[in-house]
Amino acid sequence: MKYHIITYGCQMNEHESEKIAGILESLGFEASKSKEQADFILFNTCCVRENAEHKTFGNVGALKKLKDENSSLMVAVCGCMMQQQSVAQKLAETFPFVDLIFGTHNIHTLADMIGDCILNKQRVVSIQEGDLSIHEDVPVTRHSWPLASVNIMYGCNNFCTYCIVPYVRGREKSRSAKEIVQEIQGLKEYREIMLLGQNVNSYNGGGVDFAGLLETICAQTDVPRIRFMTSHPKDLSDRLIDVIASQPRICRHIHLPVQSGSSNILAAMNRGYTREQYLELVRKIRKRIPDIALTTDIIVGFPGETDADFADTMSLLQEVKYDSAFTFVYSRRNGTKAAEMENEVGKAVQKERIMKLVALQNTITEQKNKCYEGKTVRVLAEGISTRDQGHVCGRTGSGKMVNFAGNKDMIGKFFDVEITEGKKTTLFGRITQEQG
Ligand code: SF4
Numbered sequence: 001m002k003y004h005i006i007t008y009g010c011q012m013n014e015h016e017s018e019k020i021a022g023i024l025e026s027l028g029f030e031a032s033k034s035k036e037q038a039d040f041i042l043f044n045t046c047c048v049r050e051n052a053e054h055k056t057f058g059n060v061g062a063l064k065k066l067k068d069e070n071s072s073l074m075v076a077v078c079g080c081m082m083q084q085q086s087v088a089q090k091l092a093e094t095f096p097f098v099d100l101i102f103g104t105h106n107i108h109t110l111a112d113m114i115g116d117c118i119l120n121k122q123r124v125v126s127i128q129e130g131d132l133s134i135h136e137d138v139p140v141t142r143h144s145w146p147l148a149s150v151n152i153m154y155g156c157n158n159f160c161t162y163c164i165v166p167y168v169r170g171r172e173k174s175r176s177a178k179e180i181v182q183e184i185q186g187l188k189e190y191r192e193i194m195l196l197g198q199n200v201n202s203y204n205g206g207g208v209d210f211a212g213l214l215e216t217i218c219a220q221t222d223v224p225r226i227r228f229m230t231s232h233p234k235d236l237s238d239r240l241i242d243v244i245a246s247q248p249r250i251c252r253h254i255h256l257p258v259q260s261g262s263s264n265i266l267a268a269m270n271r272g273y274t275r276e277q278y279l280e281l282v283r284k285i286r287k288r289i290p291d292i293a294l295t296t297d298i299i300v301g302f303p304g305e306t307d308a309d310f311a312d313t314m315s316l317l318q319e320v321k322y323d324s325a326f327t328f329v330y331s332r333r334n335g336t337k338a339a340e341m342e343n344e345v346g347k348a349v350q351k352e353r354i355m356k357l358v359a360l361q362n363t364i365t366e367q368k369n370k371c372y373e374g375k376t377v378r379v380l381a382e383g384i385s386t387r388d389q390g391h392v393c394g395r396t397g398s399g400k401m402v403n404f405a406g407n408k409d410m411i412g413k414f415f416d417v418e419i420t421e422g423k424k425t426t427l428f429g430r431i432t433q434e435q436g
Pocket residue numbers: 156157158159160163164165166198199232
C-alpha cells in the first residue's frame with residue numbers, strides 16, 4: 001500500500017504531515033511520489049487565506065477521476081480548514097467520494113480512523129473541539145535531512161483580529177522541555193533543528209520559558225544549529241535576547257512579524273505593541289546581537305488602513321531594513337473580529353499598496369545581499385540546486401540561501417563560502433574551507 005500527501009500552508013502543517021507519514025508507515029504504507037500510484041491520498045489543508053479554500057476544493061475535486069478508476073483508493077482531507085465545521089461539512093457534501101475527514105486535534109487517531117473506514121466501508125468524519133492534550137507517542141517520518149522540525153508548542157492565545165489560527169488550533173499548549181530534548185537527542189544525524197510554534201516566545205513547559213528551553217537544548221544536545229519560528233514581538237524578552245547572544249549554535253536570525261507600521265492599525269489588529277515599541281525592540285536586539293538578520297510578515301489593506309497608515313508601514317520598512325519580508329494583502333476570514341469590520345480597503349488600493357511594498361522590500365533585500373559580496377559565511381549544504389545540478393544550495397545562520405559548486409556528497413556538511421555575488425533572492429559563492 002502506498003500513500004501520497006499533499007500539504008498546504010506553514011511549516012507547522014509540513015511537520016504534521018511528517019507525523020501523518022509516520023503513522024501511515026507504522027501501518028505498513030510506503031511513500032509514493034505520485035498520486036496516480038498511491039492507494040491513500042491525503043490533503044493536509046490550510047485556512048489562513050481565503051483563496052486556499054478554492055484551491056483545496058479544486059484539487060480534491062480533480063481526484064474524482066482517479067477514484068472512479070480505482071474504487072479501493074482512499075481519499076482523506078485534514079488540517080486547519082477541516083477544523084472549521086462548516087467547511088468540513090461543505091467538503092463532505094460536495095465530494096461524496098472523500099473517505100476520511102479530520103481536524104487538527106486528532107491526527108494521533110489516524111490509524112483507528114483508517115481501520116473504521118475500511119472495516120465499516122463508510123466515510124469517517126472526526127473533528128474534535130476544545131483544548132485537547134498533547135500526544136507524545138506519534139511516530140514521525142522525516143524526509144528533510146539534514147534539517148528537522150520539532151514542535152515545541154501548539155495553538156495560540158493571541159487572537160490577532162485577522163487570524164483564524166486560534167479558532168482552529170485552540171489555546172497554547174507547550175510540550176515539556178524533557179520531551180523536546182529527548183526528541184532532539186534522537187535526531188543525531190540532523191545538523192539543524194527548527195523549533196516550531198505559533199508563538200515560541202510564550203513557550204511555557206512546566207515553568208521553563210523559551211529562553212530556558214534554548215539553554216537546556218544547548219546544554220543537553222549536540223545539534224550544531226538551532227533555529228526557531230515564529231516570534232511574537234510582544235513576548236520577546238531581554239533574557240531571550242541574552243541567551244541568543246551567548247549561544248553561537250543558535251542561528252542569528254529572528255523572524256519578527258510586524259504586520260503594520262501604523263500604531264492605529266496594530267491596535268485594530270490586537271497585536272499588543274505599538275510602532276514605537278516594536279522599533280525599540282529592534283534596536284535592543286541589534287545592539288545586543290549586531291549580526292542578527294531580521295525578517296518579517298506584513299499585511300496591507302487591513303480594514304481602515306489609510307494612506308497615512310500605509311506610509312507608516314513603508315517608513316518602518318525603510319527604518320528596519322529587513323533581510324526579507326513575507327508580504328500579504330489582507331484576507332478576510334469568516335469568524336474573526338476583522339471580518340466584522342466595515343471599513344474595508346478597496347481591491348485596487350490594496351493592489352497598489354502591495355506593489356509599492358514589494359518593490360521597496362526587493363530593493364532593500366538586494367542591497368543587503370550585495371553587502372555580503374567579498375565576505376566569507378558558514379553554510380550548511382542542504383541539497384542540490386534546482387537551477388544547476390552542479391551546484392549545492394544551503395543557508396547561512398542568518399537564513400540567506402547560498403549557491404556554490406558541489407555535489408550530493410556535500411549535503412549535510414558545513415562549508416565556509418566566500419560570496420562572489422549577492423542577488424535578489426540568493427547569494428553565490430565559492431568554498432574556501434570544508435568544516436565538516
Ligand atoms: S500570534 Fe496572531 S497571527 Fe500569529 S497565530 Fe496567533 S493569532 Fe494568528
